[in-house]
Amino acid sequence: MITSSHDTRFSGQRGISGYLGFGTNLGDRKQNLAQAINRLNDRPDFAIIRTSNIYETEPWGVTNQPNFLNMVAEITTSLDPHQLLERIKKLEKDMGREGGPRYGPRLIDIDILLLQDLVVDYPDLQVPHASLHLRAFALVPLSELTPDSIHPVLGETISQLTNRVDGLDGITPII
Numbered sequence: 733m734i735t736s737s738h739d740t741r742f743s744g745q746r747g748i749s750g751y752l753g754f755g756t757n758l759g760d761r762k763q764n765l766a767q768a769i770n771r772l773n774d775r776p777d778f779a780i781i782r783t784s785n786i787y788e789t790e791p792w793g794v795t796n797q798p799n800f801l802n803m804v805a806e807i808t809t810s811l812d813p814h815q816l817l818e819r820i821k822k823l824e825k826d827m828g829r830e831g832g833p834r835y836g837p838r839l840i841d842i843d844i845l846l847l848q849d850l851v852v853d854y855p856d857l858q859v860p861h862a863s864l865h866l867r868a869f870a871l872v873p874l875s876e877l878t879p880d881s882i883h884p885v886l887g888e889t890i891s892q893l894t895n896r897v898d899g900l901d902g903i904t905p906i907i
Contacts, residue, residue: 749781749808750847751877752820753861753870755789758839761801762786762906764827768840769805771823778819781806784873790902792869793835801906804845804873813852813859816844845874849884860885868899 752772756764765786773780784804791797809816820842827840845861852859860883864870871894879891886893894900 747808747810748848748850749806750859751845751874752805752807753802753843753845753874754805755800755802755841755843755869756839757791757798757800758837764840765801765803767827768823768842771827772805772807772819772842777811778807778809778816781808782877784876786906787869787873788904788906789869790899791835792867792899794833797837800869802869802873804870804877806877813844813847813850813857814854816847817857820844843870845870846878846881846883849882851884865893866897868894868897868903871897872900872903 754765754768756768758764769780769783772778782805786801786803789800789802791800811819824840824842829839829841832838843861844857844859845864847859850859861870864874865883865886871890875890875894879889879894881890882888883890883893
């Protein structure tokens with residue numbers, strides 16, 4: 733089900749803005765992020781507007797693995813949420829992402845964090861991202877780009893969620 737706080741349905745014919753989270757902890761991490769951004773941004777139905785800084789972050793979930801580099805990109809797209817998810821999953825696979833343990837090491841991971849005020853609730857896709865409010869590695873770069881955006885389920889700003897999330901001490905900006 734897709735809903736909006738403005739009671740409008742998503743239409744793939746109009747553009748929608750949103751935010752994607754990127755993470756990597758294998759190989760050339762900076763190159764992985766750059767490659768993912770460039771490869772997503774090369775189609776007429778999708779554009780990256782701007783990106784956050786890159787942050788080195790401690791692993792979340794499975795802690796016995798290398799640190800991650802994380803960032804967030806503001807996007808606009810005419811793809812519907814499932815088409816966007818399919819595009820992201822194809823890119824991850826094309827870049828060499830392999831299956832592994834949940835929260836384990838990965839060459840690239842891309843998550844849909846927010847899509848305007850849409851609430852998407854399907855078994856294979858939840859927007860806002862179901863764990864967004866628990867993940868400092870996603871909230872810190874997201875707050876850099878859109879601190880005043882309201883989480884459409886929790887009703888709080890991204891800045892408010894960031895200020896009280898656990899794990900802030902494990903986030904280091906890359907200069």
